[in-house]
Amino acid sequence: MSQNIIIPVDHGNRNCKTLNFIYTSALEESDIRPPLGEYLLYRGKYYTLTEKRIPYMKDKTTDERFFILTLFGIGMESERQQSYRSGELLRVELPVGLPPKHYGSLYKKFEEYFRRDEVIDFIFRGKNYAVYIEKVMAFPQDYAAAMTVFQDIRGYGKTVVIDIGGFTLDYLLIRRGVPDLAVCDSLEFGVIKLYNQVISRINSEYDILLEEADIDNVLRGIQTDYPVNVTNIIKNMAYTFSNDLLGTLRERGLELKSGCVVFVGGGALLLREYLEGSGKVGNCLFLEDIHANAKGYGILYGLEKKAGNTYGKKE
């Protein structure tokens, strides 16, 4: 007997997202069982999720880390969706995604990376898993996220989707629902750049070592223990960063005051107040759902399946 499940996974540089879960793109490997926390045992190694991010990887297929992170996602989602049955094979269809700019050059490699000619055995939360990845299909990020608000944007002649992530800022122009592949790029303008600038300045001026979570709290208006001078600097730097970001897009010929701008990603939500208050953006939508890309992969995969396209099928 076997169970079938579709698990869309958004492999971000900062976080991995499935339909129901979000976890840091960070792993710790060990030969011995960790004393605390949950672990995944795969090929004799113990893996735990940590907060220590994997450094930015344009090509995530160079080692096994993103594959193992995916196994965590499969474990969590199959449990959540009650597809796990002890002793039964779990057949997984895996819609994934890549930035539009890198899609053409990397999608085959990325799909191939997840395909394995074997049943993958691992233990997660004390349960034995036997997983067979039956299909993998990669979709362009941002276009996928836009699918979740398709009805809202299809009336616009032009929609710019701006995905502000941890390391990168990706954008894509959609004209009446059709992506313009000539107008898309992936810039190293994610919020980690802002974090580094803030941490460096506060450290040198106040001898205070901030953590990224502290910066997040300040920008989200959550009370912190830091002096007003420090919080004001953080806010001012976020304002400047947001303006620079929009200025960079303007320099690239993107008109943001007309049409519709769809902001995606955790970075966009963090900077929402500053982006909206910049006066440089007209009609805009913020996709509050951090799982928007993963949901979009699911939607597009569903469409491809209905159309009978089997690009991602094992040959």
Add this chain to the structure above:
Amino acid sequence: MEKKNEFVITIGFNRNDEDHKKVVRLLNGMSRTKAQYIVKAILAYRECCKVGNVTNVANAVEIDYDKIWEYIQQTVKEYISREDINLFINSNDKEADETASGNKNFGQMEIEEDAWGGILSSLKSFRSG
């Protein structure tokens, strides 16, 4: 002549026997899980024979599979109507799938049929571009 593959067995059922017809319907309703199902059924039957409880298997209470199937479909439909995309994309129920397709209902979002073509051709251009 030696059998080419001892793990492949062709079984002929009696189309005039009601029990056989029931089993055929059941097996045809399964995908690739037939072999495992048969293995479990035979082992269970043998086990029952061993403990002298074979009548419970052979004369098991009549099961109305059509009724069960209806219940399953009804439950799945109710479940789908409550849930969003998460359930839509994981639904393997053909009828539910067709219903969703017919209504262009992707959970909480709707995509008209004329837009589908555009989206699919966009995806194609990504892959070829």
